[in-house]
Amino acid sequence: MPRPLPSRSATPHGRRREGPPPPAPPLHPRPVFLTHTSMLDLDPTVIRDIEGADDVRAALADRIRDATRSSAARTVRVSVPVPGRMRPIDWVRARSSAEAVYWSGRDEDRTVAACGTADVVSGSTAPVDYQALGRVLDERLDGADSGVRYYGGMRFDAGQPTAPNRPDGRWAPFGTYRFVLPRFELVEADGTLRLVCTLVLPRDAERVDEIVDALGAVALPVPSEHTALPRPHQRQDVPGHGEWTDMVRWALDAIDGGSLDKVVLARRVALSLGAPMDPLLVLSHLEPATPGCYHFAVRPSRGAAFVGASPERLFRRAGRTVVSEAVAGTRPRGETAAEDARLRQELLQSPKERREHAFVRDAIRDDLDRVCREVRIPKKRGELALARGRHLHARITGTLRPDTGTTDVLEALHPTPAVGGVPTDDAVAAIRAREPFDRGWYAGPVGWVGRDAAEFAVGLRAGLVEEAQMALFSGAGIVEGSAPDREWDEIEQKIGDFAAIMGVSDPRMASR
Ligand SMILES: C=C(O[C@H]1C=CC=C(C(=O)O)[C@@H]1O)C(=O)O
């Protein structure tokens, strides 16, 4: 039986509660009803094409037919300009039935919305064989046009075959890893839009009619009105507050006893929406609210999608140059300039936050050293300031060693202690044993792989949206000096961007 939200006074964001401790939570966390009930119906079937859409499709169809006349065995991209303005996210929302991907890099002036598949490299078994994955991707990308990118990602725990509740069936369509070469893309770069079709030749020459037919169903919608999001009416925290406190205390004992130095423990916050919701609509609200982040959506088929706004780069590869980042240690932004400056100083000087960050920085430096030469790291730590939060930050660079590729870097770096812990294997084993849910793709690498180039974000500040359910995931690094309540509140702050767009950011909505 779900229970109603207990009444309590508001707690200032990110601060510890005063007064008596909260009542002991139930053994199995039960749903908490939120007070919101309003629900807006969406009608994604009403799509009006922009003026000239038929000409755009006809021009691209000509390009497709021309390209398939070549007998060369290679992957090519053909494209045409799209007049006017439209948000790539609105374009892909108009294809509600297809496999879809959305990627907007953090520092890159390029946004890609994509639907349909020209090719897929996926696997559902674990552990992931990074060498084999690298060979397959290299082979498919050999001689490909420079813009050809396989988009996707993998599970956080790509090393474990199966366990009770893992993988959770909701993550099944995502597989252990999945990289998609999209059939159609709307690319916005340098202020212009292009509609792109990717063809795997000579194979696609035999399906040219089918591809041109599919292009006919690709709408070029007029910019949509701002569509409101439905308000969640129920919230369930897994673990609940009591179980979380026990988990953190266990981790602190392990740290005290010397068996672990750091472990990142996470929570799942499930919001019930009352009616099915388009996951890409969530992202279309999240993106403007979270500047300075990677914005992504992966929808393997009709239905569930993994969407998020992550501030954290796992790595970027351009030729032989690799750039990674250590992002860890957290404080909120202040409401006034003075409070903001104080919180910045607090973050930069806190021994606990510095320790939390140093584990990540040192691990990335050592792991990158295995696949790169000339690994460089700045002496001073900096700050990554976001709309609601801030983190300690360091940029780490290197030059790829000969005979080393993208999946070698992926294997070396993932999971960093920003999402796993130190020592890595022991921390991942603790996460498996202690967390009462499957992380799925949360905290896994998400991004793209091209020929001699790649970029991956760490898949956090993210959620799994399926039908009328939205599960948000977030974690906090537990180190010496951590306290269960402060880490609970830190996670509450990290889900704040999602909570705000969903209209549940009132601290009274927290279920403790
Ligand atoms: C694990 C998450 O954040 C990581 C990244 C930055 C700061 C973190 C922290 O201070 O605990 C986490 O290590 C998450 O957002 O789910």
Ligand SMILES: [Mg+2]
């Ligand atoms: Mg932290």
